[in-house]
Amino acid sequence: MSPAPKHSDGLPLSTDLEPLVLRVLDAAKAAGATQAEASLSHSRGLSVSVRKSEVESLEFQRDRGLSLTVYFGHRKGSASTGDLSDSGIRQAMEAACAIATVTEEDPFSGLADRDRLATRFPDLQLDHPWDVTPDQAIEMARACEAAAMSVDARITQSEGAGLSTQRGVSIYANSHGFIGRRSGTQHSLSCAVIASDPDGNMQRDYWYDGGRNAALLDTSEAIGRRAGERTIARLGSRRLSTRSCPVLFVPQQARGLFGHFIGAISGGVLYRKASFLLDHMDKPVFSDIVTLEQQPFIPGASSSSAFDQEGVATAQRHLVEKGVLRSWLLGSYSARKLGLETTGNAGGVYNLVASHGALGYEQLIREMGEGLIVTELMGQGVNGVTGDYSRGAAGFWVENGEIAYPVENATIAGNLLEMYQRIRAMGADVDTRSNIRCGSVLIDGLQLAGE
Known part of the structure; x- marks a missing residue:
């Protein structure tokens, strides 16, 4: 099979995951399953955290996985794998079938009824890739922390600022003939700082923003200022009577x-x-x-x-x-x-x-x-x-x-x-x-x- 086309971030298109999932369903049928379902996902992400302007962590994640469930009548078996080679998929299928043979029958198990499956798939505008580089992410986190620390001299410590961006594509299919595709993103930026008063009493607070479209997030400076203002507002906290x-x-x-x-x-x-x-x-x-x-x-x-x-x-x-x-x-x-x-x-x-x-x-x-x-x-x-x-x-x-x-x-x-x-x-x-x-x-x- 030729390699699947990929988005600029290296992930395959959700439509191009279909052949592998359908092949899994065919294998389940050949193994004697009366019903089967499978989902395949690929994801990638970047996350950075800084504290006192120093980079504490820089992580790049890339994951993929296949989950499959087979039904032999009302006996169910499930398995998952990150090995998408022919041998990896075969081993997962054999494991799912073996589990199904030893489970008790459950009359309530099985796929969703065919007539309830979705047939309309509107564009919900969930996929907004963000081509932020590690260096850019680090600078945004630093700017966020700096804005928080500059709010008031009583802010003396930082718990850090962090930026995260994730993108995933997936497909779910079952033996009723249903195929559903998803792709989506999630981005966030956050900061937490600590303030202290002259008596040594300390308070902590934070702020963040997150969403699917990075262009709609608040600026690093706005998020940092809000974190700092929230922290200062908590100084002088008292306890209430019952x-x-x-x-x-x-x-x-x-x-x-x-x-x-x-x-x-x-x-x-x-x-x-x-x-x-x-x-x-x-x-x-x-x-x-x-x-x-x-x-x-x-x-x-x-x-x-x-x-x-x-x-x-x-x-x-x-x-x-x-x-x-x-x-x-x-x-x-x-x-x-x-x-x-x-x-x-x-x-x-x-x-x-x-x-x-x-x-x-x-x-x-x-x-x-x-x-x-x-x-x-x-x-x-x-x-x-x-x-x-x-x-x-x-x-x-x-x-x-x-x-x-x-x-x-x-x-x-x-x-x-x-x-x-x-x-x-x-x-x-x-x-x-x-x-x-x-x-x-x-x-x-x-x-x-x-x-």
Whole structure:
């Protein structure tokens, strides 16, 4: 076979991965498999980190891999390999078939139903290669760190600045005749610094930007300045006494609240009966100002896709409508276990977009009047079965609608279902850098454990 054409970065075109994947499916059929699926991916990346202007690391990554799954009736076997030679593929196929022969039959296993597979593949503008050289990447990271360090003389230490750029191409195909191709990029630049006051008290903070198109990132200087300003703002942090008060989660922390929701409506925890939202379909789970919608076709978004990991067509739909739960997140296996239909969410959610009001960040602070702004959360104290929530927090205390002083070592305690239903406002300050797009979230009556 002649070498596949390549992009200027050395990766093959996604369309040119097809012959190898189809050859794998043919081999699975020849081995007696009743169904088979295979995915092939190639990726490359560059990452650099600097600290105190010195290069700490410079890494170039190039990976490729083949994953295949065979079904003999309801017996399943899977294998993967980075060796794409004929012998490497043959060994992976033999391993998958051997695994299938010794596994128990599972009546719920198998490919997604043929009539649910995607047939429409719009250009979602996910692939924006960045031909940045190592020297250029190093200089951008240095400029970012220098901007942060120059904000204030009290910034005395750096945890470094880093730049990362990744590009990948992949193809997924199965024995139903489905072929889905993807190519995409992800770029980021970040910086973290440490400030100290005359008493020797130290605070750390950071900032970053990321996205698929490097041309849309903030400048190195802007990211560095923001990191420095955030760090200085935390000097003089105090501890709060135990109290109940409103809490305003900034977008970067608010999306974690919705991340716990995503986990609770996903198929695996549902069929294992390990979710605090069991039996809540078509019932209110959020305050009625909250609507959550999956929007998989947003151009350039982090999780846009026309199909899920099984090739099932994705769809724009409400997960929560005016507070009421309207849909689970299911792949084919979990759907069959539950006696339902797949929702096209094998692999997770494809851009969760939260509703928002007209109030920006500063207006939400005035709306809150008195309470805590949470800019950082620590710990993993979330119980997905009961919804109990307890996490360390840092941020700023607000009095009379204005920030009064920074706060550290607070603990927020509550139950997620109650927290969701106490949401008073959703901010217009939407952060689009994640697969969860939301603004700040103001929640009434949360318990803070302090001194």
